Amino acid sequence: xxxxxxxxxxxxxxxxxxxxxxxxxxxxxxxxxxxxxxxxxxxxxxxxxxxxxxxxxxxxxxxxxxxxxxxxxxxxxxxxxxxxxxxxxxxxxxxxxxxxxxxxxxxxxxxxxxxxxxxxxxxxxxxxxxx
Amino acid sequence: xxxxxxxxxxxxxxxxxxxxxxxxxxxxxxxxxxxxxxxxxxxxxxxxxxxxxxxxxxxxxxxxxxxxxxxxxxxxxxxxxxxxxxxxxxxxxxxxxxxxxxxxxxxxxxxxxxxxxxxxxxxxxxxxxxxxxxxxxxxxxxxxxxxxxxxxxxxxxxxxxxxxxxxxxxxxxxxxxxxxxxxxxxxxxxxxxxxxxxxxxxxxxxxxxxxxxxxxxxxxxxxxxxxxxxxxxxxxxxxxxxxxxxxxxxxxxxxxxxxxxxxxxxxxxxxxxxxxxxxxxxxxxxxxxxxxxxxxxxxxxxxxxxxxxxxxxxxxxxxxxxxxxxxxxxxxxxxxxxxxxxxxxxxxxxxxxxxxxxxxxxxxxxxxxxxxxxxxxxxxxxxxxxxxxxxxxxxxxxxxxxxxxxxxxxxxxxxxxxxxxxxxxxxxxxxxxxxxxxxxxxxxxxxxxxxxxxxxxxxxxxxxxxxxxxxxxxxxxxxxxxxxxxxxxxxxxxxxxxxxxxxxxx
Numbered sequence: 001x002x003x004x005x006x007x008x009x010x011x012x013x014x015x016x017x018x019x020x021x022x023x024x025x026x027x028x029x030x031x032x033x034x035x036x037x038x039x040x041x042x043x044x045x046x047x048x049x050x051x052x053x054x055x056x057x058x059x060x061x062x063x064x065x066x067x068x069x070x071x072x073x074x075x076x077x078x079x080x081x082x083x084x085x086x087x088x089x090x091x092x093x094x095x096x097x098x099x100x101x102x103x104x105x106x107x108x109x110x111x112x113x114x115x116x117x118x119x120x121x122x123x124x125x126x127x128x129x130x131x
Numbered sequence: 132x133x134x135x136x137x138x139x140x141x142x143x144x145x146x147x148x149x150x151x152x153x154x155x156x157x158x159x160x161x162x163x164x165x166x167x168x169x170x171x172x173x174x175x176x177x178x179x180x181x182x183x184x185x186x187x188x189x190x191x192x193x194x195x196x197x198x199x200x201x202x203x204x205x206x207x208x209x210x211x212x213x214x215x216x217x218x219x220x221x222x223x224x225x226x227x228x229x230x231x232x233x234x235x236x237x238x239x240x241x242x243x244x245x246x247x248x249x250x251x252x253x254x255x256x257x258x259x260x261x262x263x264x265x266x267x268x269x270x271x272x273x274x275x276x277x278x279x280x281x282x283x284x285x286x287x288x289x290x291x292x293x294x295x296x297x298x299x300x301x302x303x304x305x306x307x308x309x310x311x312x313x314x315x316x317x318x319x320x321x322x323x324x325x326x327x328x329x330x331x332x333x334x335x336x337x338x339x340x341x342x343x344x345x346x347x348x349x350x351x352x353x354x355x356x357x358x359x360x361x362x363x364x365x366x367x368x369x370x371x372x373x374x375x376x377x378x379x380x381x382x383x384x385x386x387x388x389x390x391x392x393x394x395x396x397x398x399x400x401x402x403x404x405x406x407x408x409x410x411x412x413x414x415x416x417x418x419x420x421x422x423x424x425x426x427x428x429x430x431x432x433x434x435x436x437x438x439x440x441x442x443x444x445x446x447x448x449x450x451x452x453x454x455x456x457x458x459x460x461x462x463x464x465x466x467x468x469x470x471x472x473x474x475x476x477x478x479x480x481x482x483x484x485x486x487x488x489x490x491x492x493x494x495x496x497x498x499x500x501x502x503x504x505x506x507x508x509x510x511x512x513x514x515x516x517x518x519x520x521x522x523x524x525x526x527x528x529x530x531x532x533x534x535x536x537x538x539x540x541x542x543x544x545x546x547x548x549x550x551x552x553x554x555x556x557x558x559x560x561x562x563x564x565x566x567x568x569x570x571x572x573x574x575x576x577x578x579x580x581x582x583x584x585x586x587x588x589x590x591x592x593x594x595x596x597x598x599x600x601x602x603x604x605x606x607x608x609x610x611x612x613x614x615x616x617x618x619x620x621x622x623x624x625x626x627x628x629x630x631x632x633x634x635x636x637x
Contacts, residue, residue, distance in 0.1 A: 011466065011467060012466040012467065012470065013466075013470065013471065014467060014468060014471065015471075016468045016471035016472065017468075017471055017472055017475050018475075019471055019474065019475060021471075034192075037196055037367070038196070038202055039201055039202050039204060039369075041201075041204050042202050042204055045204075075467070076467040076468050077467070078467075079466035079467035079470075080465050080466045080467045080468075080469045080470070082466065083464060083465055083466040083470075084464065084465065084541070086541075088211075088563040091541070092212055094466075095461075095566075098461055098466065099458075099461045101461075102457045102458070102460050102461035103190070103191050103192045103195075103457045103458075103461075104192075105457065105460075106191070106455070106456045106457025106458075106460060107190045107191070107192060107457060112456070115456065115477055115478055116427070116478070117427075117429055117456060120189040120190045121189050123188035123189060123190055123192070123193030123196075123197070124185065124186055124187075124188070125186075125188070125193070125196070125197060125367065126182070126185075126186045127136070127180035127181055127182045127186055127197075127220075127342075127343075127366060128134065128136060128180070128181035128182065128183060128186070128221075128342070129136050130134055130135045130136045130138075131133060131134045
């Protein structure tokens, strides 16, 4: 499922206007880490969102093809259209994809430098042992 | 033992104390330290790990992973699926909130007394006395101008023009430096979350704590609470560890939050219909203002300005709220190149929010996984007031000089100018058109004089049970229209004081 999720995220946050896309910010490593660390519920939600994203260009731009078979221009129209769909559950499924894509993108040091924000230090992920 | 963290599978871990306190957030820590100061032996049992400031994540991803309850995946089950924000670590939500300190308004006690038979004037006086002490001990102060940041300064400017009678927020913070990291935990150690003060003090006074130790159920001998059981849970791998069992000589205090306390009571055999009922909240959402000059809302204190002018009518609290960049941009509508064009303007946006004192009532049930299921939604009257809150925030942005606002409402244009802002006031009433969160939670184990409609009496003692108390936001029979931490802590200290007086339930 990682390629399908990555494909949807790259459509949602492409390189544009001098800003890097999520493709340029270590999305593959991010998703590998996320798959390893997150809860089953969150991962299932992302998988469901990615499947729905791939299957719904027919609803957003009237093209009966999965999103990954579309031209870049049509993919862009689908990415924008699905986030504004009137179908609430579909919109919510894509919200989760978009939220995690934004997390990956927004923690990238180059992106943060562009917005004059200090890079994040590494998250230690540690906790206090017994004492 | 003063602190025992995760223990791998093996023999049962046992412990005993005079009092067991379930939870270490605002309510649990305040109750525990009150008991410890009186010389009682206290065992805190906390579901999450103990993370010190050097353990805190900086990124939103890390904060979700390390601090939030189940990666922040709790959502309301209603027409709209809105996230319920709660932390799960030693210190509870005090680690990830903005540490806003607001004294309990007098009219709240009057409402509780009229509607539920609790909260008499003498009780109110005692709560305020605890709040006096808390303000002194936890260094409550207004954020200084050097730490305010531009977003908060703009709000002050807008307030002066719009007449919202706002103020610089008082917070549990000692010398805030405006690092903008409240929501990921204050690595500067300025925010006075309970993992830095009341929990260590409880241990210093001879208490103990089990962390990574979610309680499965409370043990009873007849009607008398005598202990708790559970099983350690690793915070990273989620592997189950050793079982634990703790005995309480004098009583058990439940302070696991408005969502978890009802679940623990229900799983412990309290099947009364009032357990889980009366859940209330302050759902809120943000409106972005777009300014000509950069705002850089990631700098300065996370929340520095607020207005309570509309608390009673129509029931709104307005605040600034700077969220991390990656969260802010995910709130911008659209996808693809259209979204990237909007993100490019990030430095020029400021997010301010409202929190609605919703009248709608929900309930907390136990899901099939044993986790809380929050059934809650806003009725039409609440949605009208919710919408008004967004309109008032938008007006404040324009009073501060914004050139446009981004309401984030499905069905309205992406951005609105000053002449179009009334579209918010007549916007859709379907909650599914809005992106909101529930950050202040109340009820579920409400106190009241009538045992048929409430879980606890006015002292927080569970009706019909001996030596069992509740000491968190789940006690509150109604929402209060202001940030609840100060009220939770004071009520928990009052409950603990009552527990020290002891005695079985009459």
